[in-house]
Amino acid sequence: MSRTVPFKQVDVFTSTPYKGNPVAIVNCWDLDESTIEQSTLQSIAVWTNLSETTFLFKPTNEKCDYKVRIFTPKAELEFAGHPTLGTCHAYLEFSGRKNVEKIYQECALGAVELTIKDKKLSFKGVKTDVVSISSDLTQEYTKCVTAPLVTEPILAEVGPHWVVALVEDNKTCFDMEIDYELMTKVAAKHGTTGMIIAGKFPDSEKYEMRAFAPAAGVVEDPVCGSGALALARYLQEVKKFDSSYEFEISQGGRLGRQGEIKAAITHSEGSIGYHIGGQCISVVNNGEFLI
Incomplete structure (x- = not known):
């Protein structure tokens, strides 16, 4: 059975619309991740035709605020930079959370620490x-x-x-x-x-x-x-x-x-x-x- 879920598109590394790098964020927070086929997520990433499309889920790591899965039109990624920032930005807007300085993202590479300061987001590299x-x-x-x-x-x-x-x-x-x-x-x-x-x-x-x-x-x-x-x-x-x-x-x-x-x-x-x-x-x- 098909369902509709919220969606945003965020321009990353810019404060001027359409001058940065876009990422699509599909909010699957209210869905059971285990019920969604990977092929469905991949098909959506192909359809958006962006360099990356992300899917926002409840975290499985209790230390993290949310979980993200990141797809290019060809494959799922362990980690990517501008989708990490764009997804965090979307998560804050979807959740209505304000006045937070740290957010922890769960992804295939592990837990990623993000800092929010002066309207800017930054992430700390996990694997370097x-x-x-x-x-x-x-x-x-x-x-x-x-x-x-x-x-x-x-x-x-x-x-x-x-x-x-x-x-x-x-x-x-x-x-x-x-x-x-x-x-x-x-x-x-x-x-x-x-x-x-x-x-x-x-x-x-x-x-x-x-x-x-x-x-x-x-x-x-x-x-x-x-x-x-x-x-x-x-x-x-x-x-x-x-x-x-x-x-x-x-x-x-x-x-x-x-x-x-x-x-x-x-x-x-x-x-x-x-x-x-x-x-x-x-x-x-x-x-x-x-x-």
Whole structure:
């Protein structure tokens, strides 16, 4: 028997409608998750035709406020960045909760801590591993981009598995072209998500970033939270910061967007944390989905 459930569409990493990265959030709070076929959730994600669609459920982890399942048009993900922020924003609106500073999200990767401050949401990375990659994989990914890389690519496993590298500067990053067909083959061959390329603005703690995941059905992600997390982890690996470091990321200009991401690498009591945040705005409210 079909039922209707509430639905929102949230623009993430922007305060200006239609300039960030949209995510669809289907509120399944009042449904028994075990009664919903995965194929149904996947079909909805295909139909919305967004990079990600999420489904909000009651948590099974008593320490968490809600549970989210995240789908691309091709598959379910353990974790993704902009859907995490967008889902938290939607959850706060759906639930009517106000004046909260911390929210804990349950997802396939584990419990994700989110902070709410000054109308901005941020999440703390749960998985932030880096892996050196073979020279063959480095060469294969290098052939996918027209701009020369100025740092050695490294694989950052943050949920998605991103190959990350830097180019000379922000303009080089913005202007470069990609061989999407080749990158699709390389990513599929090695089981990686795709590639994050960034270039620093001169005399500024700001980076232009682009995210490519054609093998996952996302040729270029307009504004990518997990990619920003991978970049933060990569910068720590390359630059070896011994104290906390904050920087900004702009993304999406090539796609007509103006995404703005806040990133922080924190050093505290021998532990390093990686935090990614920005603003969200609901652009579709009071919708309903048949499920």
